[in-house]
Amino acid sequence: MAKIALDGVYKLFGDVRAVDDVSLEIADGEFLVLVGPSGCGKTTSLRMIAGFERPTYGTISIGDRIVNRVSPKDRNLAMVFQSYALYPHMTVAKNLSFGMRVRRQPRAEITRRVQEVAETLGLEELLARKPAQLSGGQRQRVALGRALLREPEAFLMDEPLSNLDAALRVQMRVELSRLHDRFRATTVYVTHDQVEAMTMGDRIAVMSGGRMQQCDTPERLYERPANLFVAGFIGAPKMNLVSGGVGSADGSPVVRWLGQHVPLEGEMKRAISSLDVQEVIVGLRPEDLRWARDAPESCSARLSAVAEVVEPVGSETYVVARVGESALTARFPSRSGVSSGDQVDLAFDPTHLHVFHGDLGTSALVPDAPPASPAALEPTETPELGAPLGEHSPAL
Amino acid sequence: MSVRSPLSRRRSAPAALPRPDVLVVDYPRASVGGVATNLILAAVGVAFFAPLIWLLFTSFDAHAGPSLQWPKLTFSNFSALFNSTRLQPFINSLYLAGVSTVVTTVVALFAAYGLSRRHIPLKRTFMLIILFASGLPVNMLLVPVYQLFVRLNWIDSLFYTSLFLAAAALPFAIWLLKNFIDQIPDEFEEAASLEGAGSFQILLRVILPNALPGVAVTAMVTFIAGWGAFIVPLVLNSNPTSTPGSVAIYEFLRINGVVNYGQLASYSLLFAIPVVVLYLIASRWIAGAFTFSGGVKG
Amino acid sequence: MAAAEAPIAGGLAALGPRQDRERFKFLSLGWLTPSVALLAVLFAYPIGYAVYLAFTNLELIGPTAQTYQFTGLANLTRLIHDPTFWQSTWLTLIFVVGSGIIAQTVIGMGLALLMRRALRPLRITISIVIVTAWIIPEISAAFVFYAFGTQGGLLGQVLGKTGDDFLSTVPLLIVCIANVWRNAAFSMLVFTAGLRNVPEEIEEAATLEGASYWRRLFTVTLPILRPTIVTNLLLLTLINISDFTLIFVMTQGGPGTSTAILPVYMYIQAFQFNNLGYGSMIALALVLIGALLSVFYVRQLKPEIK
Numbered sequence A: 001m002a003k004i005a006l007d008g009v010y011k012l013f014g015d016v017r018a019v020d021d022v023s024l025e026i027a028d029g030e031f032l033v034l035v036g037p038s039g040c041g042k043t044t045s046l047r048m049i050a051g052f053e054r055p056t057y058g059t060i061s062i063g064d065r066i067v068n069r070v071s072p073k074d075r076n077l078a079m080v081f082q083s084y085a086l087y088p089h090m091t092v093a094k095n096l097s098f099g100m101r102v103r104r105q106p107r108a109e110i111t112r113r114v115q116e117v118a119e120t121l122g123l124e125e126l127l128a129r130k131p132a133q134l135s136g137g138q139r140q141r142v143a144l145g146r147a148l149l150r151e152p153e154a155f156l157m158d159e160p161l162s163n164l165d166a167a168l169r170v171q172m173r174v175e176l177s178r179l180h181d182r183f184r185a186t187t188v189y190v191t192h193d194q195v196e197a198m199t200m201g202d203r204i205a206v207m208s209g210g211r212m213q214q215c216d217t218p219e220r221l222y223e224r225p226a227n228l229f230v231a232g233f234i235g236a237p238k239m240n241l242v243s244g245g246v247g248s249a250d251g252s253p254v255v256r257w258l259g260q261h262v263p264l265e266g267e268m269k270r271a272i273s274s275l276d277v278q279e280v281i282v283g284l285r286p287e288d289l290r291w292a293r294d295a296p297e298s299c300s301a302r303l304s305a306v307a308e309v310v311e312p313v314g315s316e317t318y319v320v321a322r323v324g325e326s327a328l329t330a331r332f333p334s335r336s337g338v339s340s341g342d343q344v345d346l347a348f349d350p351t352h353l354h355v356f357h358g359d360l361g362t363s364a365l366v367p368d369a370p371p372a373s374p375a376a377l378e379p380t381e382t383p384e385l386g387a388p389l390g391e392h393s394p395a396l
Numbered sequence B: 001m002s003v004r005s006p007l008s009r010r011r012s013a014p015a016a017l018p019r020p021d022v023l024v025v026d027y028p029r030a031s032v033g034g035v036a037t038n039l040i041l042a043a044v045g046v047a048f049f050a051p052l053i054w055l056l057f058t059s060f061d062a063h064a065g066p067s068l069q070w071p072k073l074t075f076s077n078f079s080a081l082f083n084s085t086r087l088q089p090f091i092n093s094l095y096l097a098g099v100s101t102v103v104t105t106v107v108a109l110f111a112a113y114g115l116s117r118r119h120i121p122l123k124r125t126f127m128l129i130i131l132f133a134s135g136l137p138v139n140m141l142l143v144p145v146y147q148l149f150v151r152l153n154w155i156d157s158l159f160y161t162s163l164f165l166a167a168a169a170l171p172f173a174i175w176l177l178k179n180f181i182d183q184i185p186d187e188f189e190e191a192a193s194l195e196g197a198g199s200f201q202i203l204l205r206v207i208l209p210n211a212l213p214g215v216a217v218t219a220m221v222t223f224i225a226g227w228g229a230f231i232v233p234l235v236l237n238s239n240p241t242s243t244p245g246s247v248a249i250y251e252f253l254r255i256n257g258v259v260n261y262g263q264l265a266s267y268s269l270l271f272a273i274p275v276v277v278l279y280l281i282a283s284r285w286i287a288g289a290f291t292f293s294g295g296v297k298g
Numbered sequence C: 001m002a003a004a005e006a007p008i009a010g011g012l013a014a015l016g017p018r019q020d021r022e023r024f025k026f027l028s029l030g031w032l033t034p035s036v037a038l039l040a041v042l043f044a045y046p047i048g049y050a051v052y053l054a055f056t057n058l059e060l061i062g063p064t065a066q067t068y069q070f071t072g073l074a075n076l077t078r079l080i081h082d083p084t085f086w087q088s089t090w091l092t093l094i095f096v097v098g099s100g101i102i103a104q105t106v107i108g109m110g111l112a113l114l115m116r117r118a119l120r121p122l123r124i125t126i127s128i129v130i131v132t133a134w135i136i137p138e139i140s141a142a143f144v145f146y147a148f149g150t151q152g153g154l155l156g157q158v159l160g161k162t163g164d165d166f167l168s169t170v171p172l173l174i175v176c177i178a179n180v181w182r183n184a185a186f187s188m189l190v191f192t193a194g195l196r197n198v199p200e201e202i203e204e205a206a207t208l209e210g211a212s213y214w215r216r217l218f219t220v221t222l223p224i225l226r227p228t229i230v231t232n233l234l235l236l237t238l239i240n241i242s243d244f245t246l247i248f249v250m251t252q253g254g255p256g257t258s259t260a261i262l263p264v265y266m267y268i269q270a271f272q273f274n275n276l277g278y279g280s281m282i283a284l285a286l287v288l289i290g291a292l293l294s295v296f297y298v299r300q301l302k303p304e305i306k
Helices: A042-050 A092-102 A107-121 A136-149 A166-183 A194-200 A218-224 A229-233 A268-273 B037-060 B083-117 B123-134 B139-154 B160-181 B186-196 B199-210 B212-228 B232-236 B245-254 B261-287 C026-030 C035-053 C073-080 C082-116 C120-135 C137-150 C154-159 C173-197 C200-208 C213-224 C226-241 C245-251 C260-272 C276-305
Strands: A004-013 A016-026 A030-037 A057-062 A077-080 A153-156 A188-190 A203-208 A213-217 A242-247 A254-257 A260-263 A278-282 A290-291 A301-314 A316-323 A327-335 A343-348 A354-356
Touching: A004 A042, A004 A203, A004 C082, A004 C213, A016 A042, A016 A213, A030 A194, A042 A057, A042 A077, A042 A153, A057 A136, A057 A213, A057 B139, A077 A136, A077 B186, A077 C245, A092 A107, A092 A136, A107 A136, A107 C213, A107 C276, A136 A166, A136 A242, A136 C200, A166 A194, A188 A194, A203 A218, A203 A229, A203 C035, A213 A218, A213 C120, A229 A242, A229 A278, A229 A354, A242 A327, A242 C245, A254 A268, A254 A278, A260 A301, A268 A354, A278 B123, A301 A327, A301 C120, A316 B199, A316 B245, A316 C082, A327 B199, A327 C137, B037 B261, B037 C082, B037 C137, B037 C154, B037 C173, B083 B199, B083 B212, B083 C026, B083 C035, B083 C260, B123 B160, B123 C073, B139 B160, B139 B232, B139 C035, B139 C260, B160 B212, B160 B232, B160 C035, B186 B199, B199 B212, B212 B245, B212 B261, B232 B245, B232 C260, B245 B261, B245 C137, B245 C245, B261 C120, B261 C137, C073 C276, C082 C173, C082 C226, C082 C276, C173 C226, C200 C213, C213 C226, C245 C260, C260 C276
Parallel strands: A030 A188, A030 A203, A077 A153, A153 A188, A290 A327
Antiparallel strands: A004 A016, A004 A057, A203 A213, A242 A254, A242 A278, A254 A260, A278 A354, A290 A343, A301 A316, A301 A343, A316 A327
């Protein structure tokens, strides 16, 4: 197992910066998730690690060697493709053993390892079938098995679960995590699904527009998003984001928000005082915005609102309520009896507020984060930058 | 002739490309026209069929002649062929067709792979030249090739004649195979490359198996052309022992004083059979093999 | 990608030249080497050589077989003043245009249209018969039609004139019939594929508006098929203009030179009269005519490509 590092990597297609100055270090045995919306550069980055694309600038290293000029076949990596890329003319057994056969390993050894991997993934019955005769989930496991068989320095996975139905996806997520715990293999995993990212990753690298937004553990991403993009991307339902301002009351910094003056504590207080603007964007996650009647003691701040939309999801109910001109999503208990049009009192703990620079969009706590302007919050249709159009991989 | 079509038992498979009509014209949903339509078609069919029937009858006819008549059944026209002089041309035809097919197919496969997957300067120009070359009449090349062969002492050689046939078939073969290989998704090669396979291994183990229909069409077309080649061996070969079947039949027809219809018919019929069989087998196999199912999602 | 040469925008120029330029590896040419070698020696070189030889006095046998020389426009002059050449050209046009283009296209289209509406078993049988006529080797077809047109042959039987040798009286006609018989399958298959791409709704709409079958055919169906028809004409031209075997075996170009289309005339001049140089000139004329016709068709296709 080896570590992987990207250092100042750019990838340009024409004038488009598919990957824009990305630096990343993946430790030996770590499961790192690259996550972001379509076109953010995650797949391109993965393909550069694999060697199917060459970086325009920057270096990529595996272990201690720089592999920019190294052909994919010499990088000792294994990859699970989004579309599986199983050889259609070969049986499952031959698909699995292809790598070993190419390296001319002894027949007995090949049979043994194929059997081993087939047992691990429950493929023993399928060894004589061809990919066309398998279901989506089975093909996915064969693709995985093919990668496992190689015993590579690292695994690369390109949205391997995106073609599976929801139930199967959850099941496979658990399988993959279990496999990772068992083998402790360095893995780079690409997905657009933030739930997958949060549940599977040791660390998550959030990308947008070709740039690295934040690379951190799931907890820190959740609790301290570095900018507006990460704040809006991680966590569902999305964080409430409303403009506000900073000022002081009685000598202490406060946040003026939705008609409230919210006093700040500790770290946030220090960060706000060193902020160079007055306008900020304040964020509060729906799960931190509670019904006053039901809220714990720590939720000292209060808001009056009018419920507009009530969405029961079973274990709880999300209520979109209007405060002044803003609509906020709050989490209510499932049997609250609240309906649209009701006046409700909301409560939150001031320490759960996230404050972002009004112009740069960076978190007040992380002033040197990459900027993410408020406009970046709107989902836009970006063309898929994962693969160049019309040309085949130049690195082959 | 049997009426049952090989395609009448096909399953409705979800094909990635539309299945070509290589043997039988079929319209699954069209309405049926009136009596006139069918009568006219039948009449046309009979007109087309008559010469073939004549060939069949005459080859079994002891009193063979140019007219269509009930044969006085005999096998003598066929048994007369089973001696070495009469059979040698068949073997020569097989050599010409076989060698040219092997050479063309292999060489075209390499070229098509390189053109499809590699960054080669002036690729488009090259392909355009290839396309035009495949439309060039071979007649133009006969005089210079003859002259060239004489000087190189390649004349009267089945091997070099095959090479020329291969070269003549090459442009079309390259064009066909390249277009075919273009359609194979890149991912198979990427996956294979990551697994450690070098280019040649990829070509052999990944590309070729998935390009088999294209390869089959190329091989079939080249073989049929080589088998039926007439003017090329006529010009490039004067040695009686290396005369192929087509020229042999011609000589049998023209050079003898009297036309032996019976034996000529059996000879022509026998000469036609390998090609017809090849076409039947290959077209059925090709029509069923136009998908990459299972390899990629969906 | 073309943009590999364009300057990088936005301040990245400081990072230097791109590292991902498509680098051409000489090894890539290795894939092409056998093809290029084969084509260069046996295809490209002969083309140039053919052009050269057309202007020489090379002979098959005799003194100028060994030491031939460049004779300038002598062959060309000879060509222009050669009545047989002009006859041959005319015959070629009749053969290609008449039998090839008109007959094969019309019959092929007719068959394709009939097939659409025919009973399935009939359709299958007819398909097999017509395609078989196409597949059998040309020599076999040539022999069959030799017998067809000769005295006492099938044609004579049908017309009730078994005493006539049609190969002597109307050799060009017989040869044309043989050609149509053999190549009808090609047009039929091409048009069948083309017809299948004609959306049924358009034809149904025309029927609803009261158009009769023929009117529908000419004002709706055929115009939609125009590109297919033109492509088919192009391919038929190329196929027919180089036809040698059928005619040479059936009539040897005769009687006399009455069926000596250009490929046959070329052979006769080069390999029977031993005039290799002159034969090459005739071949050039053949290619030129073919090229002119092709250009004409491609021009017809251009408005479709837009």
